[in-house]
Amino acid sequence: MVTRIRRYAQIVDILWKYGFGIALEKAFPGKTRFRLPGTEEKQPDQSTVYERVRLALEDLGPTFVKFGQIMSTRTEIFPPELIEQLKKLQDHAKPLPFSEVLAVIHQSCPNLEDWFAEIDEAPVASASIGQVHRAVLKDGTVVALKVQRPGIPEIIETDLAILQSMAERIESVFPESRMYNPTGLVQDFATQIRKELDFTRDGRNSERMARNFRDVPGIHFPKIYWEYSSSRLLVMEFIKGVRxxxxxxxxxxxxxxxxxxxxxxxxxxxxxxxxxxxxxxxxxxxxxxxxxxxxxxxxxxxxxxxxxxxxxxxxxxxxxxxxxxxxxxxxxxxxxxxxxxxxxxxxxxxxxxxxxxxxxxxxxxxxxxxxxxxxxxxxxxxxxxxxxxxxxxxxxxxxxxxxxxxxxxxxxxxxxxxxxxxxxxxxxxxxLSAGYMKRASNSLLEAVDAAFDLPRNVNLMLKRLSTGTIRLEVVDTDLKKLQMALDRASDKIMIGLVVAALVVGSSLVLQASPVAMPKEVIWIAVLGYTAAVLCGFYAIYHVIFLKLRLER
Structure with missing residues (x-):
């Protein structure tokens, strides 16, 4: 949690420095107080807003650089000026000291001295997720070691959590941004960068393409040495060449x-x-x-x-x-x-x-x-x-x-x-025809099965129709309202029946000889008769009133 708060403060600091303080304060009101002291918001200069976006992403580190590179492919979403700047993002990083790289190699290769005759300390290439060193196996084979930077998975996971929360906040504060689907873009990016953290996936992809091109001359894919490789270290054939x-x-x-x-x-x-x-x-x-x-x-x-x-x-x-x-x-x-x-x-x-x-x-x-x-x-x-x-x-x-x-x-x-x-x-x-022939043959078989089943299904339908056992299912998009209307109608019918029973019963009581029954019964019958008449008048008024309101 402390690491996330510190990282959040760094992100706020960098965005503030490149002139995005107002937007930041609007999206996260009050939270910009976590900004590191001594940094003032950068005043607008000749740099365009898209140039400042690129510079901010470069300062924010590997996760955000990768995010910008992936977003540079979404030319159907973002304006061309922003895409042009995102394409300029370079995945270069300052090389790590060899001692830190060696510690990662030792974790994957405990018997390091038994496997490698030498490892060049100066990297051949350096990027945000890993760097490449030339090495020589004991048998004299020259290989390339692609080594993952220590701690990079934790950094990326922290940044992804912050990116996701920022995307959700942006969607809620700026409704017009929903057309760009910020949360969906972050989720796609998270899936992609997590795959890149697994170097064994990189090696399997290389071998699959090598198999696909085994009969094609002039195309080459580096050989993978799996006995020395892991998810954080990929040992492959070293190939000299020019870009x-x-x-x-x-x-x-x-x-x-x-x-x-x-x-x-x-x-x-x-x-x-x-x-x-x-x-x-x-x-x-x-x-x-x-x-x-x-x-x-x-x-x-x-x-x-x-x-x-x-x-x-x-x-x-x-x-x-x-x-x-x-x-x-x-x-x-x-x-x-x-x-x-x-x-x-x-x-x-x-x-x-x-x-x-x-x-x-x-x-x-x-x-x-x-x-x-x-x-x-x-x-x-x-x-x-x-x-x-x-x-x-x-x-x-x-x-x-x-x-x-x-x-x-x-x-x-x-x-x-x-x-x-x-x-x-x-x-x-x-x-391309093989796949389509398979799909076409499956569709043809389904059509033939349906054709053979058609006479039997028609005969079954006619039998049910003649015996009255056919069932018709009706799907209503507003079934709940229909059910409520039916409930109200049944309630009114029930009240009407009760009122009718009171009227008939009370009338029979009043028509009987007053000598044959107590006065209390007569008064109850009068009250029931009166209540039934009043309910009847109210029901008539209510029906007429509703009809007039609907006609309006």
């Missing part, structure tokens, strides 16, 4: 940048459309060109999964974008679970048509600009407040990043020119 965006170094190695661009693009197409399991973070730091000229994939914390029917939907979406088919775009978006209000449908169709006219290739597929097309598509979805699944946004973001890398390697790279033949090949092959 994929370093065109000069790639050329110096004797590789053709255009060939690398096409090979990488086709690798992602295979992952998405054939395997349904793809590398979801293709920034240049995670893609290397080895000394042998292989394209090497690194860091599998973020992966995307596509079910067979979703693969077909995405094929349809790309076909629609490259062939300027508005109806297919709309149908495909709805297939992904995106609800389009009926009153917005025609306006949305118009905007999609304008988008295709401005950025589509028409008959010249080489002129198709995928990056601008997707940016405009997400802007249209944001304008109409369409709720887009995270899986679709990750898929679009991944393809845009792959396209950007390909253009850096080869400025003449054509997205439409490369993907159209591939999509046609898919349509002509059995890659």
């Amino acid at each position: 994929i965006d370093n065109v000069e170094a790639i050329t110096a190695q004797g590789c053709d940048p255009h060939d690398i661009a096409v090979r990488g693009f086709n690798a992602y197409l295979k992952m998405i459309f054939e395997d349904g399991f793809y590398h979801g973070d293709p920034h240049p730091g995670n893609l290397l060109i080895s000394e042998m000229g292989d394209l090497v994939f690194l860091d599998f914390g973020i992966v995307g999964v596509l079910r067979p029917e979703k693969k077909q939907l995405f094929v349809n979406l790309l076909f629609a974008l490259t062939t300027d088919d508005v109806d297919m775009i709309l149908k495909t978006l709805e297939g992904f679970g995106i609800f389009v209000a009926e009153e917005s449908r025609e306006a949305l169709r118009d905007d999609l048509y304008i988008m295709l006219h401005d950025f589509g290739g028409g008959d010249e597929i080489a002129q198709f600009n995928f990056g601008l097309m997707i940016n405009e598509l997400t802007e249209v979805m944001r304008r109409y407040s369409l709720k887009v699944p995270m899986s679709l946004m990750l898929l679009l973001k991944t393809l845009v990043m792959v396209f950007d890398v390909a253009v850096r390697l080869d400025p003449q790279f054509s997205f439409g020119g490369e993907i159209t033949p591939y999509l046609r090949k898919l349509a002509d092959s059995n890659v």
Whole structure:
């Protein structure tokens, strides 16, 4: 609890420093007194509010940097200016002293001296969750050690709890923010970052992709050494290479940048459309060109999964974008679970048509600009407040990043020119048809079963109808009100019967000979008769009054 309060004070302090004090005070009135002393609110300068958001996230630490990076994919929600700033967030962190890193390695590898001949103290790379060190096994194999920073799970859990409470508070204080679903965004982010904390998941993802590409030359995934690995330490093959965006170094190695661009693009197409399991973070730091000229994939914390029917939907979406088919775009978006209000449908169709006219290739597929097309598509979805699944946004973001890398390697790279033949090949092959044939066969079997059962069901219905045993179930959306109305009606009928009984009984008593009965009985009959008459008059008045009120 003390740690959470201290962390809350740090967050308040940083947000106040970057000029968000007024919004903070409105969302959490009175609680900004926990702000650390000596920090004044930053006065507005030439920095835009979105630049200050990015700077604040960087100061807030690894959890918030990761949150900003994930949110940079939600281009259908946030304005382009904010997305541009969030894309600038870099997951770099100051390297930890080697003594702290060594303590984590010892926890996973108790027999450290028996397994490793040497471990370089200087890290090869350093990020918010972990850092990478080069090491050599006893047999001389060079490996890379991905080591989790000590205490990072506790820090992230504390930040996630604060983020969740902030999101809930923002939704209650600022109702207009609900269209962005802050609590849902935080929950999605929490799920993702908790997965990244488990390094064994990273290793399993790498091995699965390696199996998928075992027969594809020129694509390489690092080997995982499971006997030394754990959830906090991943030991993998060390691969020397240059970043994929370093065109000069790639050329110096004797590789053709255009060939690398096409090979990488086709690798992602295979992952998405054939395997349904793809590398979801293709920034240049995670893609290397080895000394042998292989394209090497690194860091599998973020992966995307596509079910067979979703693969077909995405094929349809790309076909629609490259062939300027508005109806297919709309149908495909709805297939992904995106609800389009009926009153917005025609306006949305118009905007999609304008988008295709401005950025589509028409008959010249080489002129198709995928990056601008997707940016405009997400802007249209944001304008109409369409709720887009995270899986679709990750898929679009991944393809845009792959396209950007390909253009850096080869400025003449054509997205439409490369993907159209591939999509046609898919349509002509059995890659997507197997899943659809299975679904179609299941649907056919269900239809045949229903057809065989139809005569028996019709005969049973006719028998029940003829014997009067058929049961009709009526579902009313306001059944409670109907029940209350029936209760009131039955009460009135019961009162009417009681009144009628009093009138009849009292009348019979009064008509009898007064000598034959005591005076008390006669007076009781008179009182009952009088009460019944008064109740009758009131009932008549009440019915007439209600009828007149309803007619008004």
